[in-house]
Amino acid sequence: MTLKVAIFADETGWHTRQLREALRARGAEGRCVDLEACRIDTEASRHGLLIPGWGDGLPDAALVRGIAGGSFEQVTKRLAVLHLLERLGVPVYNRGRAIERSVDKASTSALLHAAGVATPPAWAMESEAAAQRLLMRETAAGRTLVLKPVFGSQGKGLQQVGWVRDADHPEGHAVPLPPPAAVQGLYYLQRFVPPQGAADEPSFDWRVLVVGGRARAAMQRVSRHWIHNVAQGARCVAAPLTEALAEPAEQAARTLGLDYAGVDLIPSPGGPQVLEVNGVAAWRGLQKVTSFNLAQALVDDLLDRVMPRRARSAARQA
Incomplete structure (x- = not known):
């Protein structure tokens, strides 16, 4: 029977197409669903959830690509859907609790510091x-x-x-x-961690993609501005995935409990420091400077590591 995976995204486009193609390559089907449209309805189904496209059933797994902003109450409901799916035995990638840790920058800073990950005060x-x-x-x-x-x-x-x-x-x-x-x-x-080069030269930080606990690809985000996000105009440059980048990135993802993560690191005199950890990371810029298919890496990790692990856990509980 074909596995049916919910791709939770607040907008469809390049990333969701990449994920659906990667799922199709593994014989699975991906359906895009906005968490905004999901409902808690205790009359409509035995489990109390209504996921568009699934009737009174549930997906075989869920891959979280994006969660739209909203009021505190709206975001709480959207995360509650992820929590409920996990309690109902549906593998959720990334899990709601891990996303909560990463989306709250203050919590991220405290958790990284407590775990001994190099990060600015x-x-x-x-x-x-x-x-x-x-x-x-x-x-x-x-x-x-x-x-x-x-x-x-x-x-x-x-x-x-x-x-x-x-x-x-x-x-x-x-x-x-x-x-x-x-x-x-x-x-x-x-x-603020000042740039390490000359004041009149462009500066950079690194984005490292961690999948399944292992750093898989890295790039520099280069800009003449002190903000290095691609959305703010930084350009992507391929970077070697050194141990000095991979180790703190993997430790950061592990600390927050993330299946996959985009980890941002800044150069400093003592070595790279983790600035932020993104639990719903985009990878289009990184894909442009990376030779292998990143969406396929995410899907393979979900199907080969996470789903069998959850199945074994459910069997033990039964």
Whole structure:
């Protein structure tokens, strides 16, 4: 019987086509579903879920490609669907709990730090006074902080504060914190790691894709801006997957419990540091500079490692 896999995505396009083709190559079928359209309905089915395209049944597995933003209540329901599927024995790739850890940047920073993964110092606080004291301390030491939305993505909403050096102020100038209303009442701050090269040269970070606990591909994201996201105009350059990149990337994915992850690392004098971990990582830019099929690697890991593991676990519980 053909395996039917739900591809949870808030939009269809290149990534979902790649995943459906990779599933087809393994004799499976991929159906795209938006978590927004999924419902909890305890009258409609014995398990209480309605997944469009499955009637009162369930998919054989689910692969999470994207979760749309929304209100706290809406996102909670979408993640609840993933949690319920897993409790019902459906393998979910990545699992809801792992996505929750990775989408919350403050939680990610704390978990990485506790696990001994090299990552810049970070702070999350609701008190404006405490944030101001931190900023004064860091500014006095000549350091810059990066203010980030705790649930942000694609480099949107990032802002340097503290002692900031830029084209207009090469020696640096003090940039204050915005008011609490501008940050939804939560200051998430990460210490800025300055570029290692000359000030007038482009800088870069690395994106490493980890699949099934193993780093599979890496690239540099090169930009003249301090933000290196491809969505913000950075260009992708092939990079060798060295042990210095693979080891922290794999440790980061393992710490958050992710089946697959896009791990962003920044060069620093002591070696690469993990900036962020993406549990619903895009890979189109990386695919352009990588020789093997990344979507196939994800699908193979789901079918060959995750599904048999969950089946063995269910058999033991039975």
